[in-house]
Amino acid sequence: MKTYIFTRILLSIPMVLIILTIVFFVLRVLPGNPVLAMLGPKAPPQVVKAMEHQMGLDKPILVQYANYLKDIAKGDFGKSTVTGMPVIDELKQKFPATLELTIFAMIIAVVIGIFYGTFAAYKLGSPIDVSARIYSIFVYSFPVFWFGLMLQLVFGVWLNWLPVSGESSPFMTPDKTYTGMYVVDAIINGQWDVLKDSLMHLILPSITLGVVISSIFVRMVRSNVILTLSSQFVVAARARGIKEKTVLFKHALKNALPPILTIMGLQFALLLGGAVLTEVTFSWPGIGSYLVSRIHARDFPAIQGTVVFFAIFVAIISILVDVINAWINPRVRY
Amino acid sequence: MRKLFGSLMALVLILSFSLSSYAISQKDYIIIGTTDKIASLDPAKAYDYLSDNILQNIMEGLVKYIPGTTKIVPAMAKRWTISKDGLTYTFYLRKGLKFSNGDPITAEVFKYSFERVIRLNQEPAFLLSDIIKKIEVVNKYELRIHLKYAFAPFINIMAFNVAYPVDPKVYPKDKLYNGIPVASGPYMVKKWVRGQQIELIRNPNYYGEKAKTPIILVKLYRNANVLYIALLNKEIDVAYRTLLPQQFSQIQKNKNFKALVGPSPFIREIVFNVKQKPFDNVNIRRAISYAINRAQIIQDVFNNQVSPLYTLIPKGMWGHKPVMPHYNLKKAIAILKKLGYSKKNPLKITLWYSPSHYGSTEASLALTIKNQLEATGLIKCQLKSAEWATYIDYWTKGIMGMFLLGWYPDYFDPDDYMWPFLASSASPQMGCFYSNKKVDELLLKARKETSIKARTKLYYKVQEILAKEAPYVPLFQGKQRVVAKPNIEGLLLDPVQIFRYYLLYKK
Numbered sequence: 001m002k003t004y005i006f007t008r009i010l011l012s013i014p015m016v017l018i019i020l021t022i023v024f025f026v027l028r029v030l031p032g033n034p035v036l037a038m039l040g041p042k043a044p045p046q047v048v049k050a051m052e053h054q055m056g057l058d059k060p061i062l063v064q065y066a067n068y069l070k071d072i073a074k075g076d077f078g079k080s081t082v083t084g085m086p087v088i089d090e091l092k093q094k095f096p097a098t099l100e101l102t103i104f105a106m107i108i109a110v111v112i113g114i115f116y117g118t119f120a121a122y123k124l125g126s127p128i129d130v131s132a133r134i135y136s137i138f139v140y141s142f143p144v145f146w147f148g149l150m151l152q153l154v155f156g157v158w159l160n161w162l163p164v165s166g167e168s169s170p171f172m173t174p175d176k177t178y179t180g181m182y183v184v185d186a187i188i189n190g191q192w193d194v195l196k197d198s199l200m201h202l203i204l205p206s207i208t209l210g211v212v213i214s215s216i217f218v219r220m221v222r223s224n225v226i227l228t229l230s231s232q233f234v235v236a237a238r239a240r241g242i243k244e245k246t247v248l249f250k251h252a253l254k255n256a257l258p259p260i261l262t263i264m265g266l267q268f269a270l271l272l273g274g275a276v277l278t279e280v281t282f283s284w285p286g287i288g289s290y291l292v293s294r295i296h297a298r299d300f301p302a303i304q305g306t307v308v309f310f311a312i313f314v315a316i317i318s319i320l321v322d323v324i325n326a327w328i329n330p331r332v333r334y
Numbered sequence: 335m336r337k338l339f340g341s342l343m344a345l346v347l348i349l350s351f352s353l354s355s356y357a358i359s360q361k362d363y364i365i366i367g368t369t370d371k372i373a374s375l376d377p378a379k380a381y382d383y384l385s386d387n388i389l390q391n392i393m394e395g396l397v398k399y400i401p402g403t404t405k406i407v408p409a410m411a412k413r414w415t416i417s418k419d420g421l422t423y424t425f426y427l428r429k430g431l432k433f434s435n436g437d438p439i440t441a442e443v444f445k446y447s448f449e450r451v452i453r454l455n456q457e458p459a460f461l462l463s464d465i466i467k468k469i470e471v472v473n474k475y476e477l478r479i480h481l482k483y484a485f486a487p488f489i490n491i492m493a494f495n496v497a498y499p500v501d502p503k504v505y506p507k508d509k510l511y512n513g514i515p516v517a518s519g520p521y522m523v524k525k526w527v528r529g530q531q532i533e534l535i536r537n538p539n540y541y542g543e544k545a546k547t548p549i550i551l552v553k554l555y556r557n558a559n560v561l562y563i564a565l566l567n568k569e570i571d572v573a574y575r576t577l578l579p580q581q582f583s584q585i586q587k588n589k590n591f592k593a594l595v596g597p598s599p600f601i602r603e604i605v606f607n608v609k610q611k612p613f614d615n616v617n618i619r620r621a622i623s624y625a626i627n628r629a630q631i632i633q634d635v636f637n638n639q640v641s642p643l644y645t646l647i648p649k650g651m652w653g654h655k656p657v658m659p660h661y662n663l664k665k666a667i668a669i670l671k672k673l674g675y676s677k678k679n680p681l682k683i684t685l686w687y688s689p690s691h692y693g694s695t696e697a698s699l700a701l702t703i704k705n706q707l708e709a710t711g712l713i714k715c716q717l718k719s720a721e722w723a724t725y726i727d728y729w730t731k732g733i734m735g736m737f738l739l740g741w742y743p744d745y746f747d748p749d750d751y752m753w754p755f756l757a758s759s760a761s762p763q764m765g766c767f768y769s770n771k772k773v774d775e776l777l778l779k780a781r782k783e784t785s786i787k788a789r790t791k792l793y794y795k796v797q798e799i800l801a802k803e804a805p806y807v808p809l810f811q812g813k814q815r816v817v818a819k820p821n822i823e824g825l826l827l828d829p830v831q832i833f834r835y836y837l838l839y840k841k
Contacts, residue, residue: 032723036730039457040381041763042744042754047460054455082373084456084510093528149559156567164567165560166530170365170551173527283556283564285529293371296690298723 004326005319012315019311020072023304024065033057034298038081055081055300072308078301082294087305091287095309096180097167098286101209101278102271104202108210110264113217118253120218121225132218139215148208148281155204163201165283172197205282209275213267220263224256231255258325265321361840363549364822367561367570371554372532375515375523376505377498378450381457383575383742386495388532388552391835392517393498394542396425396444396477397489399830401837404651404746406493410439410518410541411477420484420784423492427475432539433501434517441477445469446502448479453508458496461744465491484782486789490745520545520836530554534835545836546824552835558694565591565817571840572818572825574833578694579637585817593817595639596827599648600812601751602640602692602740604685604703608805609767610735612681617669619804622736624659624666625707626807635698640810645797646741646751648811650829652786653748653793657801658808663710670712677711684716686737691722700738729765737765746830748793753777755806756796768805 035051043051052058056067071078077087120132156164163169167182172194174185183202186195228234229252237247276288287306294302370384377393380386396411408414411425431439452463465485470478481488491497501516514523520542521534534550553570555561562581565573577585586593604622606613613619628642641649644656659665675681685707687700697719704715720728728734743750754760757777758769773796780792800806814827824837 030724031727032721033727033730034723036726037723041726041730041739041765042460043457043763044460044464045763047455047463050455083512084374084376084379085512089512090528149563152560152563157563160567163569164563165555165569166553170363170531170553171533173525280556281560283554283560285527289556290529296722 001323001326005323008319008322012319016308016311016315020069020304020308021065023307024068025061027298027300027303028061028064032298034081034300037298068304077305077308080294080302081299082297082302087301090290090302091305091309093180094285094287094290097284098275098279098288100181100183101202101205101275101284101286102268104206105209105213105275105278106264106268106271108206109213109217109267112211112214113221114253116214117218117221118225118248120222121229121252122248124226129222132222136215136219136222139211142212144208144212144277145281147212148205148278151204151208152281162203164204167198167201167285168194169197169201205278205284208281209271209278213271216267217260217264220260221253221256224260225252228252228256262321262325265317265324268317362547363551364547364572364835364838364840365551365553365570366572366574366835367553367555367564368573368575369555369558369561370575372528374510374512375526376511377447377495377500378454378459379456379510380495384552384554387833388523388534389495389498389515390519390832391550392515392519392521392523392534392537393495394519394540395492395494395497395499396427397493399493399746399828399832401832401834402826402828404829406489409493410499414489416784420486420782421481423479423481423488424472425477425479425492427477428541429475431518431541434522434537434539435501435504436539437501437503437516439499439518440474441471442474443499443502444477445471446507447499447505448497450500450505450507451496454510456510458494458744461491461494461496484784486781486784487745487747487749490747494745521550524549543836546839547835550835550838568819571822572816572838574814574816576693577815577817579635579639582639582815582817583637590820591817592820592822593815594825594827596814596816597650597829598812598814598831599651599746599829600740600742600831601643601646601648602699602738602809602812603643603646604807604809605729605737605739605764605766606805606807607729607732607735607765607767609732612683613735615673616803617673618681619807620659621666621669621673621710622707622713623804623807624662624669625710625713626703626809627661627706628810629661630706631699631702632810635695635702636810639815640812643808643811646755646800646806646808647748647793647797648751651746651748651751653790655794655797657797658804659801667710667712670710675712680712680714682714682716683707683736684718684734686718686720686725686728686734688722688725688738689719691725692738692740696738703738730763732762732765732767734765739764742831748789749777749781752793752796753781756800761805766805768803770799770803773799 035048039048056064080087080090116132120129123129152164155162174182174189174191174194176189178185178188182198186198234247234252237251275286276292279286279289291306372385373382374380374385375388377389380389394409396409397406398409400407410427410431412428414423414425416423427441433439448462448469451459465481465488466479467482468480472478499518504516505511514526517537520537520540522537524535525533531551531553536545536548555564558578561573562577564570585591606619608614632638632640632642644658647654685700685704687696689697700717704717707713707715729737755764756768756773758774761768776792776796780789783789816825818825821841823841824839826834826837
């Protein structure tokens with residue numbers, strides 16, 4: 001098992017390196033000078049040149065690339081051209097918000113996916129099953145921002161039940177920050193009003209993201225459970241007179257879960273990147289909207305840093321998923 | 335599964351806890367919502383609207399504008415003198431000035447701050463480095479600045495954020511400072527959650543009049559739609575920058591809010607690359623300027639929330655002379671026909687625009703201009719767009735022949751609307767590449783001249799040449815718009831576009 005984990009980690013290094021290289025060169029091939037984007041038209045040419053020199057952009061591209069690799073190896077992602085702050089510090093500030101939103105969205109997606117998918121499979125061909133199939137197609141095609149906007153209008157403006165934007169109400173941030181995730185920090189601080197406020201702020205964005213993602217899970221769970229329900233061991237369980245509920249959840253679903261979990265794990269990693277539109281719709285201060293705004297500004301260090309950060313994160317998640325799989329099923333080990 | 339249900343139930347229980355009421359009274363704070371972003375609160379780097387505006391409320395310089403006017407008055411300097419040749423400025427500081435942390439503000443501090451800006455060489459640094467030759471500390475309360483050349487708007491630059499003092503004990507000499515700013519103005523920063531909100535409280539060490547509301551919270555929204563919904567949801571007290579024109583029109587009809595409109599120094603224009611065919615022909619540029627119907631643009635695209643502009647110097651600023659031709663389709667057609675264009679052989683041009691940099695109305699603006707040009711029947715106009723970073727790259731490389739641009743000034747002086755556009759040394763940066771010796775002469779003379787009357791005459795002459803040669807077509811001037819709950823008072827839409835939080839209060 002140790003060899004397997006070591007090999008998986010080793011194999012992830014070239015993957016991150018390839019992504020890092022592609023991003024580095026694509027950014028430099030695209031039109032758009034980060035210094036001009038930063039300084040705007042007002043700066044005199046000598047200031048532009050001085051800034052290019054300061055940022056090392058006047059060096060040959062291969063030298064820039066070598067320097068970049070050297071810095072990354074040291075854990076230095078560079079400084080943002082927009083704010084002048086170390087990119088790693090900005091990522092550390094933005095990532096917890098995205099992670100928090102993703103976790104809550106994932107919970108919603110998984111709950112809907114498992115229950116709706118399982119019942120649809122159990123009631124194959126019934127109106128529930130038809131509705132599940134319609135749901136998964138219909139919801140998958142929802143434009144996220146439109147769905148979010150509708151929720152904001154109904155629950156925020158018309159009913160005035162829920163906040164429509166941001167991570168917290170004014171003056172309702174945790175006193176001390178430990179993880180950067182407001183829900184967790186509020187619990188650690190014992191600030192129950194802050195906890196309630198954070199949860200209220202999470203409801204609409206995580207429903208938006210969770211519901212859209214749940215469509216994939218409903219479909220996946222449904223087809224896997226249909227398969228397991230027709231297996232010999234389910235027939236045998238039923239023949240033994242075991243309760244239908246137990247057959248469904250303890251036998252069929254449990255056996256259908258491993259492949260679903262694998263995909264859910266990877267989906268979680270992808271979800272982190274896919275949260276962009278939700279973050280923008282709800283002014284959620286996460287990494288997705290950070291990346292988009294920095295692309296507009298051609299903030300090379302920030303864009304490269306974010307992509308590498310994501311790549312490393314996705315690699316870690318996929319290693320974890322593989323390791324869990326290997327642990328469950330020894331046949332996949334090297 | 336039971337465990338899951340248990341967790342869900344716990345969540346529901348937590349949600350049902352009653353929200354403890356804020357310890358702060360409603361009257362003690364005002365929440366301002368905006369779609370702008372804060373890049374940096376270090377005066378050596380801040381160069382975007384919101385960063386600057388926060389600094390304008392938490393810091394102060396040697397001089398400042400009287401609220402609601404473009405007149406400059408003493409601030410931290412109680413007075414100043416200018417040498418006869420206009421090359422030396424001496425500032426006499428107030429005594430006992432302190433930063434929010436209690437550190438003293440002296441002439442030495444100003445010298446440190448200005449030299450730091452120049453050394454760091456970030457976005458706004460050129461405003462000082464281009465002009466300042468030497469800074470001299472005469473004594474603790476006397477600062478002398480020697481200029482490279484006589485530059486009349488220098489005093490306006492001293493009112494801009496780039497000239498705000500920073501605490502030498504906190505702000506490193508050769509590095510940007512990213513922490514909580516040390517204030518010298520009416521407010522200081524209490525908490526800054528980057529990308530989300532910034533909380534300002536009264537600065538107890540500010541020498542001037544104290545801010546009217548103890549706490550100001552500025553909340554950042556990702557786009558106009560979220561800001562609009564947050565406003566309707568009563569999440570914020572004030573929305574300043576920027577709702578869409580249609581949203582603002584809706585709010586104007588809503589009795590639950592008050593909507594104010596004020597002047598703005600922001601201008602928009604069409605830029606021609608005068609070195610590129612066919613825009614190197616002055617008659618083509620003139621024909622295009624005759625074909626532009628500003629009234630239609632203002633009504634159809636901006637719901638009458640901007641005003642027409644017929645020169646580069648905005649209305650309300652001295653030196654403004656509306657010289658550009660008004661809409662006249664017949665004249666446009668006559669010029670084009672004279673140049674040999676016909677329906678079969680139309681003038682083929684491309685208009686470039688940046689789809690998001692100037693908001694979501696930009697595509698409609700470009701389309702409206704295209705339709706107006708094509709209404710001559712003798713022009714075929716193609717539209718092309720590029721994202722901002724690419725857009726700047728294209729215009730500086732001279733790729734775009736005709737494109738839409740906007741301008742927001744650094745200092746409130748006609749020089750900032752004339753020099754960057756028309757001076758031979760500056761216009762290539764604007765993508766125009768315009769060069770005229772006579773104009774250069776007049777502009778340089780106006781920079782050195784200290785009398786406003788004499789400068790006005792010089793700028794009138796430059797604008798007359800602008801009308802003849804039409805390297806730009808000024809389109810319209812922006813307006814500031816603010817929406818607030820009815821109980822919010824002290825909203826001042828300043829001509830220099832400083833939104834003064836310290837005047838706001840709740841009735």
